[in-house]
Amino acid sequence: MLAQKKQAHWEGVLHAIQTSYAIKRHVDLFNWLKQDIHPLMRHDVLLAAWGNFSTGDLHFDVCSSLPDVTTQCLLQDSAIVNYLMCNLYKRWIENEEKWYVVNQFDASGIHAQSPNPFTQQLKKMHSLMVYGVRDTRRQADCIYVFFDRAKEFHVPDQLLGMIMPHLDAATRRVEHLKPIVKDEDLLDSMAQGGLSDREQEILHWVRSGKTNLEIGMILEISANTVKNHLKRIFQKLDVSCRAQAVAKTGYSGTPYKAS
Numbered sequence: 001m002l003a004q005k006k007q008a009h010w011e012g013v014l015h016a017i018q019t020s021y022a023i024k025r026h027v028d029l030f031n032w033l034k035q036d037i038h039p040l041m042r043h044d045v046l047l048a049a050w051g052n053f054s055t056g057d058l059h060f061d062v063c064s065s066l067p068d069v070t071t072q073c074l075l076q077d078s079a080i081v082n083y084l085m086c087n088l089y090k091r092w093i094e095n096e097e098k099w100y101v102v103n104q105f106d107a108s109g110i111h112a113q114s115p116n117p118f119t120q121q122l123k124k125m126h127s128l129m130v131y132g133v134r135d136t137r138r139q140a141d142c143i144y145v146f147f148d149r150a151k152e153f154h155v156p157d158q159l160l161g162m163i164m165p166h167l168d169a170a171t172r173r174v175e176h177l178k179p180i181v182k183d184e185d186l187l188d189s190m191a192q193g194g195l196s197d198r199e200q201e202i203l204h205w206v207r208s209g210k211t212n213l214e215i216g217m218i219l220e221i222s223a224n225t226v227k228n229h230l231k232r233i234f235q236k237l238d239v240s241c242r243a244q245a246v247a248k249t250g251y252s253g254t255p256y257k258a259s
Contacts, residue, residue: 012040013162023170026063032170033063040159043146045069045125048171049085050135050142056208058082061171068117079207080114080247086209089143092132099131099160103152114247127153131160133168142168194236202229207246 016036023029033046044066051058060078062071074081092100105128111119125147132143144167146153195203198219205215212223212230219226230242239245 009040012036013159016040016163017166020166020170023173026061026174029170029174030063030065034065037163037167040163041146041155042150043129043148043153045122045147047074047081047085047145047147048142049082049089049145050140052139053086053089053141054208056082056086056204058085060085061174064121066121069121070118073116073118077114077116077118077247079249080110080119080243083207083209083243083246084110085143085145086207088130088145089132089141090209092130092143097132097134099129099155101127101129101153101155103127105147109243113241113243122147124149126151129153129155131164133164142171144168144171195233199229199233199236202226203233203245203249206230206242 016032019032019036023032037043045062045064048061049058060071060074060081062069062074064070092098103126105126107119107122107125111123127148127150129146130143131146132141135141144164201219202215205218210218212226215226216223230245233245234240237245237248239248
């Protein structure tokens with residue numbers, strides 16, 4: 001009986017790999033994850049983020065059968081998720097670029113900072129697994145975050161090594177959805193709170209997950225000066241922490257440069 005289960009498992013893995021080559025559209029990827037990957041590795045939401053994590057210039061793709069957990073819902077208010085993914089990426093780097101699991105994950109704080117339908121659903125997730133892929137040639141690293149409602153995420157190590165390269169290849173073949181941003185909306189976002197040029201620049205690097213020390217090194221100022229700028233940013237935006245400032249402004253373009 002045990003031998004039969006193992007054989008069926010590896011037949012499922014082989015079938016998933018073979019069918020991955022036919023993925024061309026979002027619906028193909030969604031059906032593949034639901035029919036072939038979910039039986040092998042349980043998850044409720046797959047969130048992919050790629051781009052330049054050092055600047056916070058990211059793109060997203062979401063695969064989920066849960067209501068309001070879609071790419072378009074995320075793009076309507078992506079600032080707080082951008083902040084989360086930059087931090088998960090940073091942790092992946094610190095973990096020597098090895099996949100890792102976070103059990104008993106609590107997203108209630110994320111929803112509190114940016115209450116919307118997407119983060120409301122994310123609040124129901126209690127564990128996650130992060131798998132990263134380096135893209136040195138195009139400088140567009142990617143992390144795949146599998147969220148699950150279970151309090152512990154169980155990952156078969158051998159399975160990841162076989163499946164994830166094919167998932168990564170399939171995802172790159174699918175055209176990602178792009179947000180529609182009006183110029184006037186972008187200008188309003190940048191001007192929100194009357195932030196100075198330097199304050200907008202610092203907020204950009206905060207959104208990228210940089211610490212005060214790292215921001216100081218980038219801008220060639222002291223960490224204490226960065227801290228003082230952040231205090232003024234919080235006062236102008238009427239917020240009390242970095243995540244709230246990121247969620248309230250929502251701007252995620254290139255760093256603002258004073259002429």
